[in-house]
Amino acid sequence: xxxxxxxxxxxxxxxxxxxxxxxxxxxxxxxxxxxxxxxxxxxxxxxxxxxxxxxxxxxxxxxxxxxxxxxxxxxxxxxxxxxxxxxxxxxxxxxxxxxxxxxxxxxxxxxxxxxxxxxxxxxxxxxxxxxxxxxxxxxxxxxxxxxxxxxxxxxxxxxxxxxxxxxxxxxxxxxxxxxxxxxxxxxxxxxxxxxxxxxxxxxxxxxx
Amino acid sequence: xxxxxxxxxxxxxxxxxxxxxxxxxxxxxxxxxxxxxxxxxxxxxxxxxxxxxxxxxxxxxxxxxxxxxxxxxxxxxxxxxxxxxxxxxxxxxxxxxxxxxxxxxxxxxxxxxxxxxxxxxxxxxxxxxxxxxxxxxxxxxxxxxxxxxxxxxxxxxxxxxxxxxxxxxxxxxxxxxxxxxxxxxxxxxxxxxxxxxxxxxxxxxxxxxxxxxxxxxxxxxxxxxxxxxxxxxxxxxxxxxxxxxxxxxxxxxxxxxxxxxxxxxxxxxxxxxxxxxxxxxxxxxxxxxxxxxxxxxxxxxxxx
Numbered sequence: 059x060x061x062x063x064x065x066x067x068x069x070x071x072x073x074x075x076x077x078x079x080x081x082x083x084x085x086x087x088x089x090x091x092x093x094x095x096x097x098x099x100x101x102x103x104x105x106x107x108x109x110x111x112x113x114x115x116x117x118x119x120x121x122x123x124x125x126x127x128x129x130x131x132x133x134x135x136x137x138x139x140x141x142x143x144x145x146x147x148x149x150x151x152x153x154x155x156x157x158x159x160x161x162x163x164x165x166x167x168x169x170x171x172x173x174x175x176x177x178x179x180x181x182x183x184x185x186x187x188x189x190x191x192x193x194x195x196x197x198x199x200x201x202x203x204x205x206x207x208x209x210x211x212x213x214x215x216x217x218x219x220x221x222x223x224x225x226x227x228x229x230x231x232x233x234x235x236x237x238x239x240x241x242x243x244x245x246x247x248x249x250x251x252x253x254x255x256x257x258x259x260x261x262x263x264x265x266x
Numbered sequence: 267x268x269x270x271x272x273x274x275x276x277x278x279x280x281x282x283x284x285x286x287x288x289x290x291x292x293x294x295x296x297x298x299x300x301x302x303x304x305x306x307x308x309x310x311x312x313x314x315x316x317x318x319x320x321x322x323x324x325x326x327x328x329x330x331x332x333x334x335x336x337x338x339x340x341x342x343x344x345x346x347x348x349x350x351x352x353x354x355x356x357x358x359x360x361x362x363x364x365x366x367x368x369x370x371x372x373x374x375x376x377x378x379x380x381x382x383x384x385x386x387x388x389x390x391x392x393x394x395x396x397x398x399x400x401x402x403x404x405x406x407x408x409x410x411x412x413x414x415x416x417x418x419x420x421x422x423x424x425x426x427x428x429x430x431x432x433x434x435x436x437x438x439x440x441x442x443x444x445x446x447x448x449x450x451x452x453x454x455x456x457x458x459x460x461x462x463x464x465x466x467x468x469x470x471x472x473x474x475x476x477x478x479x480x481x482x483x484x485x486x487x488x489x490x491x492x493x494x495x496x497x498x499x500x501x502x503x504x505x506x507x508x509x510x511x512x513x514x515x516x517x518x519x520x521x522x523x524x525x526x527x528x529x530x531x532x533x534x535x536x537x538x539x540x541x542x543x544x545x546x547x548x549x550x551x552x553x554x555x556x557x558x559x560x561x562x563x564x565x566x567x568x569x570x
Contacts, residue, residue, distance in 0.1 A: 061370030132354045135320055140371040140414075141344025266320045 062142065062150035069127065073120040074154065077113040077162040084110055085169045092173045111230065113162055114202040118226055120158055121206020122218060124151050129213055135266040144262045155207070159199040167192040194238040197246040201229050204253040211260055270294055271418045271450045272317060277326035279312055286312050288474040294452060294467070301465030302454040305557050308471040310454040311351055314422045318348060331418060344373035347416030349424040353407040357396035361406060364395060372414045380413035386435060401428050408436060419451045425460055437464055462549040472557050482549070489552050490526040491545040494519045494534065501537055506530055510555045522555045
């Protein structure tokens with residue numbers, strides 16, 4: 059399993075690190091805003107928020123790259139003739155995706171918590187707000203990644219781009235309409251479960 | 267039957283409404299080199315892919331080392347070596363990295379044997395797979411399949427793209443593998459001389475049907491090619507059953523008959539031929555006769 063995980067990371071390093079770079083920029087913007095004041099740092103905050111949204115697209119590209127790359131380079135036909143099952147190949151792939159999502163979001167949360175403790179009044183409201191935003195962002199990142207996995211298992215590049223774009227728009231607009239909170243989290247959880255189920259079935263029963 | 271490393275039961279496969287495999291049943295005995303023959307598009311690769319669980323069957327089932335192909339465990343996969351037609355290796359990897367990956371994902375890895383093969387094939391470790399020639403890729407694929415010390419080796423046209431020397435090396439390796447106790451090889455190839463050299467059981471697929479499944483000796487003894495010279499013009503019909511092919515020219519008739527026996531000999535004698543000579547047949551001749559579109563009579567007794 060570790061060999062499979064290592065292969066996934068090595069093959070998709072650029073796609074996995076791009077969202078992490080974005081989260082580093084967000085952290086920079088947050089720290090900057092905390093020290094110089096939100097009004098002065100507003101352009102930086104807007105920029106970093108947009109970048110955070112872009113990182114969702116990045117997660118989706120990661121998932122698509124994993125699946126499309128596998129199909130195009132015929133990786134799974136080779137792997138599944140070694141001492142590996144298709145379930146393990148997919149499990150390693152998904153683990154790497156989730157790891158990338160956490161690597162990009164956890165440092166942002168950690169920074170936010172530290173900055174809140176340093177600068178914001180110790181109110182329950184702030185703590186809850188941070189946790190809700192963080193969990194929604196993690197789930198949204200995972201949902202976007204899962205969309206990539208689902209639409210990536212194709213040899214048709216046009217369908218890959220179009221499908222990804224449509225599902226991503228639908229998914230991210232959910233956050234725009236509903237905001238952050240338990241309701242969105244629940245919807246995202248159901249969505250992720252459905253997408254994973256479909257991807258699992260597709261990958262384990264398809265011709266390789 | 268259950269002890270056979272490969273069991274195929276009534277296997278049917280349809281591709282976009284076209285029947286590629288039509289009710290195939292066979293069992294490959296342990297320790298056997300099974301040569302699977304057939305023309306392009308006869309279903310050999312599809313059958314092999316179904317055996318390895320790369321392709322789901324439409325109907326029927328295949329069992330490899332005691333497990334259903336669609337539910338093969340990692341342990342069972344690890345006991346099967348596979349060389350694919352076209353050698354689907356990860357092209358963007360360097361040989362060293364690919365070897366590391368395969369080694370990391372195998373149950374056993376015979377480093378010494380692998381090193382010996384790499385040396386024999388003179389394969390560079392620091393070159394990308396895509397930069398290797400087709401022959402080198404075939405050799406690399408073969409070395410990777412052999413290094414896991416497989417209990418069952420499935421080779422789908424493995425000598426495709428190899429030069430004569432490399433082909434000879436490969437055949438010697440295959441013989442080496444079979445000599446280790448209990449090793450079984452399923453081997454599909456277009457080079458019939460190779461199959462004839464190493465296979466001890468033959469299966470012939472024609473348009474998705476298994477028309478021959480018997481030992482090589484049995485196949486050779488059952489199919490006879492005869493040159494018969496008649497005193498006058500050759501008769502229109504010899505009233506013989508299981509004629510695979512027949513060609514007539516004046517007094518001469520060249521006849522290929524399956525399941526030749528004294529009864530058929532007696533029927534032929536009633537036409538009082540001047541001479542009847544048996545023509546030697548190689549596996550290639552038999553294959554051509556069996557897969558010829560005109561050969562409507564396929565010896566059913568040879569199946570099973």
